[in-house]
Amino acid sequence: MTGRDRGRAIGIGAAWLALAATAGAGLAVLGGVALARRAVTPAAVPEAPVRVLAVLERDGAAHVRLRGTDAGLPGRYSLVFDGGAGHARLGAVVAGAADSAGGVLRELVAVDRGTLVPGTTGRITGWWFADAAELGYRTERIAFPTELGEAEAWLVHPKRARKRRWAVHVHGRGADPVETLRGVAPLARAGITSLVISYRNDTGAPSGRHARYGLGVSESRDVDAAVAEAVRRGAGRVTLVGWSMGATACLLAASGGEHRSVVDGLILDSPAIDWEELLRYHAAGMRVPRRVAGFGVRLLDAGLVRAGEDDGIPFDRLEASALGRALTVPVLIHASRADTFVPCAGAERLAAARPELVQLRLQDRGEHVKLWNVDPAPWERSTEAFARALPHPPWRG
CATH class of the missing domain: 2.40.10 (Thrombin, subunit H)
Known part of the structure; x- marks a missing residue:
């Protein structure tokens, strides 16, 4: 057991004793476990409301x-x-x-x-296109290697490709690669070749550790594998385009991925930034006591509830100040004040932490990952302009 693991275990033990000292501790523990599992388990059947x-x-x-x-x-x-x-x-x-x-x-x-x-x-x-071919560009279905096996992807070729400019598009938690197709056309107009990927736990991709999510941490390694695939196919620069939890994965891949030196920028829609606060927010929406929500977070952090990471989810890496410190390339964030699923406060904190790198486009309308849907023209204009203006990334070793 590592020092970090021992520290986690001690913290969990202290939390357990504190809960055991109160009435209904058993229910609190069970509630924390249930919340933790819900956060990292793909839904077997999507809701049909x-x-x-x-x-x-x-x-x-x-x-x-x-x-x-x-x-x-x-x-x-x-x-x-x-x-x-x-x-x-x-x-x-x-x-x-x-x-x-x-x-x-x-x-x-x-x-x-x-x-x-x-x-x-x-x-x-918020998806609009059902297939990449509907975009009007030449497309291919390919597979690329990840640490868990091959994952499927679309390769979308612009009409006039800019030499060695590529993008990797990453969908959100519980969504599908088609979610990201709304972001392909403005990049194609800028001459950028797009790789629209699946990742662990998707149809067309391997199952993740314990068939559960890593809240962007595990998934970031699949994003990095997609960047490697783009490089193998001739990319010299890669822009990462992420939606919701896919944005988390892109932020981590850009700061810690093996192939981060070719990443020239990030375009994020409705990004999940502060995961501990986000899980507490959803727990509050279900009228779960704050202490129970906190216990669920600690269980995931310590790896006592299994997730996509065997050693637990490092929540200290999944908050605005830590993500901001790790940034080295320009970022465009699309966020909405009307987002009731992932409130825009996390995006605002990230932009405030690194104003020299982060451009925040904040709009008044649009639910979670549905910003394009209420007014696609300005979304696409700002995305295309940002992609065109990205400088070549400095060599970072």
Whole structure:
């Protein structure tokens, strides 16, 4: 056992004794364990909080009536249904309210897969494209090696490629690589070749340690492996584009990955920055006492609840000041004051910690990883301008 592990064990022991001294300690311990497991365990079946009430034509155009979570969000979205086998694209809200008996009426732009009928359940996502080929660029399906085995990826070629400029796109926790396709076009217009990757615990990638997440720590090694693949294919510079937990993985790969010297910048959407605070925030939303949430964090940190890292999750590396100190390249962050899943405070702290490197684009509308959906034009303009302006990275050994 290392000194750090002994220190963790002592801390856990002290926490255990403190809890044991209070009434209901057993329930507190069980609650902490449950919270810790929930944080790092991929959902077996994605939630399905939206129900289709009707599919109809109105004024000569297709519409769908929906009721449920996020059904009335402004902007354009995907509806993923039938366990992921079905995919439809939703346009603007026309009438109604998502929580009313009659639901909300939205434009139905397209049904790409499956059959949409009344009674269908699904979930609203920020994804828009269902396949990289829809972007209009030449694409390939490839596999690249990681420490756990091969992972699948899309390779997207711009129409006029800039010599040796590449990007790696990394989706968020519980999402799918298609989530990141919204970010490919502005980079392609800048002449950047894109590698859209899967990582551990995804379909098309190996299972992670204990089939659980590492909250960006384990996943950062798959990002680094993707950077290595880009270099093998001719990249001299690689921009990392990360969403939510994928942003965490990108930050860690850029500061500690074996191939960090070729990373020239980061583009992050709704980044998960302060993981301890984030887990406490979600626990509070479930009315879990703060001490129970803290105990769950300590269990993960010590490795007493198994996660994607055998030695536990190093929460001291997953907070704004530590991530800021490690930064060496420019960063563009897209964040929203309306994000109720990953509040923008972490992004603001990171920007304040390194104002000379971090450009924060903070908007008033847009739920978590759904910023592009409410107003794609400024999102794409700022992303393309940032990518074009990135300097060649200095050699960092």
